[in-house]
Amino acid sequence: MNVIRLLSVTGVACTLAIAPAAAQTKAAPKAQVSAATKQKAAEENANPDALVLADFQKRIDAYMAIHRAAAKDSPALKETKNPADIKRVQDALGAKIRAARATAKQGDIVTPEIQNKFRRLMYPAVQPTAQDKAAPPSTVKDIPVQGTPVQGTSGKTLKADVNETLKENTEERKEEGKQPVVFKVNASYPDDTPLPTTPGQLLMKLPKLPEQLEYRLVGKTLIIRDVEADIIVDFVPNAIQ
Amino acid sequence: MMRRSLSFVVMLLGLAVPALLAQDLTLPMKNGSVKFAVIGDTGTGDKHQLAVAKQLSATRAKFPFEFVVMVGDNIYGGNTAKDYDRKFAVPYKPLLDGGIKFYAALGNHDDPSERFYKPFNMNGERYYSFKPADGVRLFALDSTYLDEKQLKWFEEQLMASGSEWKIAFFHHPPYSSGETHGSDEPVRTQLEPIFVKYGVNVVLTGHEHFYERIKPQKGVAYFITGSSAKLREGNISTTQLTAKGFDTGYTFMLVEIVGDDMYYQALTDSGKTIDSGTVHRVGKVEPTPNRSAQPVVATSGKDAAKPAPAPGTRTAPAPAPGKTNAK
Numbered sequence: 001m002n003v004i005r006l007l008s009v010t011g012v013a014c015t016l017a018i019a020p021a022a023a024q025t026k027a028a029p030k031a032q033v034s035a036a037t038k039q040k041a042a043e044e045n046a047n048p049d050a051l052v053l054a055d056f057q058k059r060i061d062a063y064m065a066i067h068r069a070a071a072k073d074s075p076a077l078k079e080t081k082n083p084a085d086i087k088r089v090q091d092a093l094g095a096k097i098r099a100a101r102a103t104a105k106q107g108d109i110v111t112p113e114i115q116n117k118f119r120r121l122m123y124p125a126v127q128p129t130a131q132d133k134a135a136p137p138s139t140v141k142d143i144p145v146q147g148t149p150v151q152g153t154s155g156k157t158l159k160a161d162v163n164e165t166l167k168e169n170t171e172e173r174k175e176e177g178k179q180p181v182v183f184k185v186n187a188s189y190p191d192d193t194p195l196p197t198t199p200g201q202l203l204m205k206l207p208k209l210p211e212q213l214e215y216r217l218v219g220k221t222l223i224i225r226d227v228e229a230d231i232i233v234d235f236v237p238n239a240i241q
Numbered sequence: 242m243m244r245r246s247l248s249f250v251v252m253l254l255g256l257a258v259p260a261l262l263a264q265d266l267t268l269p270m271k272n273g274s275v276k277f278a279v280i281g282d283t284g285t286g287d288k289h290q291l292a293v294a295k296q297l298s299a300t301r302a303k304f305p306f307e308f309v310v311m312v313g314d315n316i317y318g319g320n321t322a323k324d325y326d327r328k329f330a331v332p333y334k335p336l337l338d339g340g341i342k343f344y345a346a347l348g349n350h351d352d353p354s355e356r357f358y359k360p361f362n363m364n365g366e367r368y369y370s371f372k373p374a375d376g377v378r379l380f381a382l383d384s385t386y387l388d389e390k391q392l393k394w395f396e397e398q399l400m401a402s403g404s405e406w407k408i409a410f411f412h413h414p415p416y417s418s419g420e421t422h423g424s425d426e427p428v429r430t431q432l433e434p435i436f437v438k439y440g441v442n443v444v445l446t447g448h449e450h451f452y453e454r455i456k457p458q459k460g461v462a463y464f465i466t467g468s469s470a471k472l473r474e475g476n477i478s479t480t481q482l483t484a485k486g487f488d489t490g491y492t493f494m495l496v497e498i499v500g501d502d503m504y505y506q507a508l509t510d511s512g513k514t515i516d517s518g519t520v521h522r523v524g525k526v527e528p529t530p531n532r533s534a535q536p537v538v539a540t541s542g543k544d545a546a547k548p549a550p551a552p553g554t555r556t557a558p559a560p561a562p563g564k565t566n567a568k
Binding site for chain 2: 077078079080081082083084086087090191192193194195196198200201203204208211214227228230
């Protein structure tokens with residue numbers, strides 16, 4: 001566990017320093033489909049994006065086969081008064097999965113073209129709507145705001161929401177005197193790092209995961225985490241554009 | 242030695258008495274009623290959580306609630322055994338030692354493995370229900386992952402619950418006047434039709450770090466109690482939805498159910514009451530498809546009599562007290 005933590009701290013391949021996200025809107029990410037996928041799409045007369053997502057599903061299935069095999073002989077999580085027991089069970093399963101995919105690296109499951117697809121899927125959800133541009137929410141207090149009684153529904157607010165979480169986490173870490181977060185595939189989720197929000201508006205855009213896995217959005221990095229083994233399965237840097 | 246003991250007692254009194262004196266509890270506090278407390282966004286382990294926890298414990302001396310509902314973000318930051326202690330077991334030790342049960346819902350900052358922590362009483366499930374007394378049922382939902390399986394389970398549970406008080410609690414507020422998050426539309430889109438169809442009376446949420454009581458929407462009363470340890474000062478941008486908002490202090494909520502009335506009172510960490518009132522359940526409502534009428538109506542509290550229509554929605558007028566809405 002300590003070795004893993006040390007690795008995750010020293011790992012340079014995938015360092016993410018939590019810093020406030022840029023406020024300006026970026027242009028929509030362009031589709032990046034590999035030559036192999038293009039060729040396959042042409043041969044099968046299929047939509048390249050559909051092939052990319054099918055490939056993601058195949059890779060997740062392969063991971064889940066490893067997870068299930070490891071879980072077969074591992075103790076199951078059960079209710080306990082001692083939270084250390086929960087961590088022990090997670091770590092035991094995590095160790096087996098790690099051993100079975102010792103060479104796993106970032107991009108094995110979310111390949112560059114899948115990463116690109118994810119960025120494109122989430123992009124519209126975080127863009128300001130025409131309504132936002134026309135009538136930004138009032139910042140005046142104690143005065144009923146006409147016309148915008150329901151907030152949190154537009155891309156602008158969602159982006160603000162993501163940025164707010166980022167700011168909150170950064171402040172929390174600063175207060176506790178902690179170093180910037182570093183993520184590494186196969187490592188545990190850093191014990192001292194908040195598990196932040198993945199807004200529903202974004203989750204709806206992404207392919208569904210088996211119940212043993214979850215998406216977590218840490219700043220602009222989208223993580224796929226194995227909940228039962230507390231393992232970072234893979235992640236997408238700069239997922240929010 | 243004697244002097245030291247005396248000063249210790251004086252110090253204890255100094256801590257406890259102002260807290261108790263500050264409280265002005267107006268709930269009926271009737272024998273045999275269902276009494277509980279609501280806290281949200283608690284798991285920081287900092288002085289604010291401790292202050293609210295202390296006030297909550299002090300309150301129990303006057304208002305003997307039987308359990309506490311946690312509306313999510315129960316453990317911020319790390320999830321080590323030390324974190325569970327610092328952010329839950331220690332702050333609420335007097336209540337836990339007194340046999341008070343806590344029922345947790347998962348927030349967006351929570352690790353789903355928290356459901357295996359026995360003191361959260363989640364039975365190892367992300368969503369569950371419990372019945373604290375005859376005629377009352379509470380439903381804990383995981384609003385971060387509202388998948389089909391959960392929604393199906395929720396509908397089945399509601400269908401089986403008959404004419405009980407139906408109180409749902411989860412993290413993300415379907416309605417909110419918060420500038421930071423605001424109303425969670427995906428959650429509302431998925432849950433509101435179920436609330437209306439099966440006659441859910443009350444919804445308790447957090448996420449927003451303030452207290453807000455929303456004007457009843459389609460017959461459902463909504464409360465946000467997300468400032469039991471964290472606070473976003475000045476974050477409420479008052480809208481047509483707001484019946485009462487409080488974003489300048491740390492809060493918790495007390496609830497008492499007496500027959501068809503649910504009394505609520507929101508207090509600060511210094512024991513000051515910032516909101517109170519009653520939600521009256523109009524008739525004992527059985528699950529009814531295509532329901533459009535109101536199973537609850539607020540009967541007291543500021544702005545209680547004027548339910549605000551949600552944009553693009555229709556709200557039926559409140560029927561006369563005592564009349565059932567079941568069709």
